[in-house]
Amino acid sequence: MLTQIKDHDGSDGAAGQKRQAIVIGSGFGGLATAIRLCAKGYQVDVLEKLDGPGGRAYVIKQDGFVFDTGPTIITAPWLLDELWELCGKKVSDDLDLREMSPFYDVRFDDGTIFTLSGDKEEMRRQIAKFSPEDVANFDRFMTRSKAIYDYGFAGLANVSFDNLKTMLKSAPKIMELVGLRTVYGLVSKYIKHPKLRIALSLHPLLIGGNPYSVTAMYCLINYLESNWGVHFAMGGTGKLVDGLVGLVEQQGGKMHYNSEVDRINVTNGRATGVTLKDGTVMDADIVVSNADAAWTYEKMLPDVKRKRWTTGKINRTRYSMGLFVWYFGTNRRFEDVPHHSMVLGTQYKELLTDIFKRKRLSDDFSMYLHRPTATDPSMAPDGCDTFYALVPVPHLDANVDWAVEGEKFRHKVEQRLEETVLPGLGDTVISSTFVTPKDFETRLNSFKGAGFGPEPVIWQSAWFRAHNRSEEVDGLYMVGASTHPGAGIPGVITSARVVSEGIPHARELV
Ligand SMILES: Cc1cc2nc3c(=O)[nH]c(=O)nc-3n(C[C@H](O)[C@H](O)[C@H](O)COP(=O)(O)OP(=O)(O)OC[C@H]3O[C@@H](n4cnc5c(N)ncnc54)[C@H](O)[C@@H]3O)c2cc1C
Missing domain, CATH: 1.10.405 (Guanine Nucleotide Dissociation Inhibitor; domain 1)
Structure with missing residues (x-):
């Protein structure tokens, strides 16, 4: 495919210059779009606010531990194959992707465990x-x-x-x-x-x-x-992100970190490029936003009179829950704890009502516990374990002051883990950090600090979700969790396919 790109380099003939595409954000959706647009002959620049790629899949390396901050359960592996094949490669050239068996445990509050797997008889x-x-x-x-x-x-x-x-x-x-x-x-x-x-x-x-x-x-x-x-990338999901970045760069795309877009420039209703927070102006033939759709419309298009995604509509939208995620490393291994487990609390349905409807921080909580070192011990120092505990909480409408509540909440999570699956945990923690919905807002520009964009209820799905081709500005496209088809790695990689299919090949752009 690389040769094919050279054959059809997207030059516009007259000026002999490549058509320029800007992708705002380097989440899975942004990276997959960048790969596809390179393959369509565009010169692609990916502009990322953070100091590294991945968005929700950013990696924290601390005290010898490797913490994937976000996605860990990799499904629909053929969607990855497609991206690598588009660049004339195989996933296995860059990644060691392992199928998990079993997938994960669901542990109920009374200690009973249901184990999900792909083995039909075992199920x-x-x-x-x-x-x-x-x-x-x-x-x-x-x-x-x-x-x-x-x-x-x-x-x-x-x-x-x-x-x-x-x-x-x-x-x-x-x-x-x-x-x-x-x-x-x-x-x-x-x-x-x-x-x-x-x-x-x-x-x-x-x-x-x-x-x-x-x-x-x-x-x-x-x-x-x-x-x-269910699959796991050895070394962590960060290796998958690195692999995607490699595909972008091998095709001539450029990654720019610490490059926050302040606004999308629009002339006569058409996107013409972006202005960064530091004042740099970058021109482009097309702009794709992988940033949260609500954030893109509300903050990055200040001078555009919006027909559909008005401030009122954005505020009326129902957003997904927030997430509290505690990343911690221990000085010993907890061999009995599986790679993935859902540790449920006493009040499952009530808890979800607190989170989604009452917007109340509950005293009971259910969580997803990730222990990647069960599969890949190299993600922690010798004899140690890497973990994260992901706890669904209300998004920022709940008015929780996370600067005050964060550490108290972390402590409750630790206690709960001690009582259930990690006895003696407190004495073993040697590395620790956490994120709250406030961090989702300030770091990732996530509207209301929601973990996954708008909640995927039926009236906020498909046509009702932000369209992949912007309804507001020509030449602007939207990709990622807050657009169709929705959140999760399979969803956002698919949204990249839908976006790029709607964009003409660089040489056909008029
Ligand atoms: C803790 C957690 C666990 C999860 N677990 C799983 C899982 O196991 N399996 C699964 O399939 N999915 C999981 N998900 C969901 C999945 O991670 C997301 O839906 C997906 O990664 C979102 O990708 P995205 O393309 O929408 O971009 P995002 O990851 O949201 O990235 C958007 C990027 O845009 C950048 N950006 C925003 N504004 C600007 C700006 N103005 N200028 C420049 N850059 C900007 C942000 O910094 C960010 O890097 C999880 C999510 C979380 C948070």
Whole structure:
């Protein structure tokens, strides 16, 4: 493919210069778009506010520990294959991607554990452990999950929802597949046991949705995971980010860190480039924003009269939950703790209501515990463990003063872990740092400090989400979690495909 890019270098003939594309932000969506635009003949500059790439997948290296700050559960590996193949390479040239077996544990408050895996027989055994009568129900649920996947992910996720017609055309099939049910509602239609209902419906939490309110289209994740597996990049997700950066640079794209865009420049309704916070002006033929869509519209286009994404609409949007993430390293290994586990509290449903509806910081909490050193000990000093505990909390509408509450909350998380899966933890912690929703706002420019952009409820999905081709400014495109199809690595990499398919090849740009 590199040769192909040289053959069709996107020159505009007259001036002999390449068409210029600017990508704002180096999250997975921004990097995947940059790779695709390089392959379409553009000279690409990626402008990143932080001092390194990855966005939510930024890496902290501290005291000999490697902390992936964000995504750790890698699914839909073929989406990565596509990007590497576009550059004439294979993922394995740059990465050691391992399939996890099992995927993860769901630990209930009474100590019972449900283990999810891609092994169908083992899954049936796990179901039977809780409720033998649900084994056949589970098989039926997975058949439904596959049907939803086939239509919802293999089909709709790849479609640009720029016009209402596409939405209206797909509505009857969506109704037939899931109706107005929520993820929890559809799982409960099949599964009887209350714990299994929770364990099989918690996936939306990984992309910012409340299982009790997001559309059952997200039941596609059960099939996605079970059929293509859960993967881990040895060395951590940061290695995957490095691999993507490598693809951008090998194709001639340029990464610019510590380069925060202040505004997108617009002339006669068309994006003409950007102005950085330091005053530097950069011109471009097209601009792609991987920054939060609400932030892009509200803060980066001050002089544009917006037709759809008005301040009112942005404020009325329902945003996903916030996240408190504690990264810590221990001076010993906790061999019994799996790589991925969900450690649930006593009041699961009430807790989610506190987070999503009441916007209240609860005393009870459920968390996702990541222990990458279970798979790759090189991510910590010898004999030590690297962890993070991710706790869903309300976003910034909750009015929590995280500067005051942060350390108190971290301490509660530590206590809870001591009581459940990490006895004696307090005496072993030798490295520690945490982030709160306030950091999501100040570091990542995330509106209301939300972890995943707008909540993926049905009226905020597809056509209702920020379009991949901006509705407000010509030549401006939007990619990433807050756009169609939504959050999560598979979602944002797919949004990069949808964006780039809507952008002409550099030599065809008029
Ligand atoms: C803690 C956590 C755990 C997660 N776990 C998983 C998981 O296991 N599996 C999974 O699939 N997904 C997971 N997710 C979700 C997934 O990480 C995200 O949906 C995805 O990475 C978002 O990618 P993005 O392309 O939207 O960009 P982001 O990662 O949001 O990056 C956007 C970038 O834009 C930059 N930016 C913003 N404004 C400007 C500006 N003005 N100028 C320049 N740069 C700017 C930001 O600094 C940032 O680097 C997790 C998320 C979090 C937070």
